[in-house]
Each structure stands twice: as C-alpha cells, then as structure tokens.
Amino acid sequence: MxxxxxxxxxxxxxxxTVDALVTIANRLAVEFGYIQITPEELARLRTFSSREIIKYSGISLFKIPFLLKKVKGELKQKIQELRxxxxxxxxxxxxxxxxxxxxxxxxxxxxxxxxxxxxxxxxxxxxxxxxxxxxxxxxxxxxxxxxxxxxxxxxxxxxxxxxxxxxxxxxxxxxxxxxxxxxxxxxxxxxxxxxxxxxxxxxxxxxxxxx
Structure with a gap:
C-alpha cells in the first residue's frame, strides 16, 4: 500500500498568522498603493477569492512580488510571537x-x-x-x-x-x-x-x- x-x-x-499579516499589510498600504483593511473590510475579504481580493484592493500586479517580499521580511520580526x-x-x-x-x-x-x-x-x-x-x-x-x-x-x-x-x-x-x-x-x-x-x-x- x-x-x-x-x-x-x-x-x-x-x-x-492572519492578524499579524493584516497588521503588516496595513502598514505597507500607502507605500504600495492599496486600501487599508478595517475589521469590517477583513470580514468581507474573507468571502473573496485571491483574484477578487487583488482586484478589490487596487494594487498593481507588478508590485505584488515586491509586496510579498517585504511582508515576509516584516513577518520574520514577529516569528517569535506567532503560535x-x-x-x-x-x-x-x-x-x-x-x-x-x-x-x-x-x-x-x-x-x-x-x-x-x-x-x-x-x-x-x-x-x-x-x-x-x-x-x-x-x-x-x-x-x-x-x-x-x-x-x-x-x-x-x-x-x-x-x-x-x-x-x-x-x-x-x-x-x-x-x-x-x-x-x-x-x-x-x-x-x-x-x-x-x-x-x-x-x-x-x-x-x-x-x-
């Protein structure tokens, strides 16, 4: 078998990691040109597919790899706190x-x-x-x-x-x-x-x- x-x-x-990622994403919103996530917004985004989230946020597809790299770098600083x-x-x-x-x-x-x-x-x-x-x-x-x-x-x-x-x-x-x-x-x-x-x-x- x-x-x-x-x-x-x-x-x-x-x-x-969801809360930590939302906090990081909100801190980077202005730099990368997308809307911040309020608690009400987060509840709505949970119902969206990945494509729908990107479209809704307004972020440029070109910027996404750079955003992901920065998010991972900031998450590294929080690893000790995550459970x-x-x-x-x-x-x-x-x-x-x-x-x-x-x-x-x-x-x-x-x-x-x-x-x-x-x-x-x-x-x-x-x-x-x-x-x-x-x-x-x-x-x-x-x-x-x-x-x-x-x-x-x-x-x-x-x-x-x-x-x-x-x-x-x-x-x-x-x-x-x-x-x-x-x-x-x-x-x-x-x-x-x-x-x-x-x-x-x-x-x-x-x-x-x-x-």
Whole structure:
C-alpha cells in the first residue's frame, strides 16, 4: 500500500498568522498603493477569492512580488510571537503516528517557516518544506514537489485555508481538504467544492482516512 503524503499550507492553516499579516499589510498600504483593511473590510475579504481580493484592493500586479517580499521580511520580526492554530499540534502528531508523511508548501519564506516550526516544537513532524512566490495559486510548486519527490497524485492530499489552495490542488489533480479556521470563510471555501471542508484540526485524521 502506497504511503499517503499530506501537504499543508502554512499561513492560516498551521500558523495563526492572519492578524499579524493584516497588521503588516496595513502598514505597507500607502507605500504600495492599496486600501487599508478595517475589521469590517477583513470580514468581507474573507468571502473573496485571491483574484477578487487583488482586484478589490487596487494594487498593481507588478508590485505584488515586491509586496510579498517585504511582508515576509516584516513577518520574520514577529516569528517569535506567532503560535500554531489551536489543536493543530495534536492533529499533526496523530497523523504522523498513523504513518502519514507530512510536508509544507508555502508562499512564505522557508526561513520563516523553519523558525516557526522550531520555536513551537513542530519541526520533527515534517519531511519537507517547499517555498515559492505565487500570486494566484500553487499549482506549479505542487507539480514540482510531486515530480521531485516522485509522488503519485492519488497518494497526495493538500490541506489549505484559501480558495487558491483548492484551485491549485484541482489543477494538480490531487485531493484537497479546506480548513475553515484560516483566511477564507467556510462559505467561500464551499463554493470551490473541496473534497472535504472541516472546522477543527481534530477532524483531519477522520477525513484523511476517507480519501
């Protein structure tokens, strides 16, 4: 029987970074020419897809790679303060003990992710971390990981908190579990028809066994 590989998104899925990212984004709004995010605005943005957010913000596509680089640099200064999503640590341990192989694909920097995992005693649970700058999706990165690790699509499950995670997984022909505790609202995620939509990390093992 082929060992299943569970690939996780990082921000909003493993790490509780949404508030920190909003704070950083608001501080950079004037410099990069987009609107600041009020609490009311954030609630609305959670219902948007990645493309809709970019269109709504008014930011130039040309500026996005530079913005992402700056956000990751500022997030590095906050890594010591960041904590895992409640319940995710126990869920990850459970998955590893059941024999699943765990990895991370993220648009955050590998340095930030590695530091976070070490700070929160999670590093030993993951076999690999792949980082790449993506605007609309992670399909290219997912496909690269599948090729480099020689993974069969039917053996891989992706876990993420954004609509773009679902879209990328679909394009890569792998199953996807959407999590309702991150950035996008459960309603926005459900509209993208993930294989599963869960509300708490304790549900991960149960749904992965069904995949």
């Amino acid at each position: 082929t060992q299943k590989v569970i690939i996780f998104d990082f921000d909003g899925t493993i790490a509780d 895992p999503i409640p319940g995710i640590h126990a869920a990850l341990i459970e998955l590893q003990e059941e024999g699943y192989r765990l990895g991370i694909i993220t648009s955050n920097s590998q340095e930030n992710v590695t530091a976070f995992l070490k700070n929160n005693e999670l590093a030993y649970l993951f076999d690999f971390i792949y980082s790449g700058v993506t605007i609309f999706g992670k399909t290219t990165i997912i496909n690269n990981v599948l090729r480099q690790k020689q993974l069969k699509t039917q053996a891989v499950i992706y876990v993420g908190d954004e609509t773009r995670d679902i879209e990328a997984s679909r394009k890569a022909n792998i199953k996807v579990i959407a999590v309702a505790w991150g950035f996008n609202s459960p309603e926005a995620l459900a509209q993208q028809n993930p294989d599963f939509l869960i509300n708490h990390p304790s549900q991960l093992l149960e749904v992965i066994k069904k995949c």
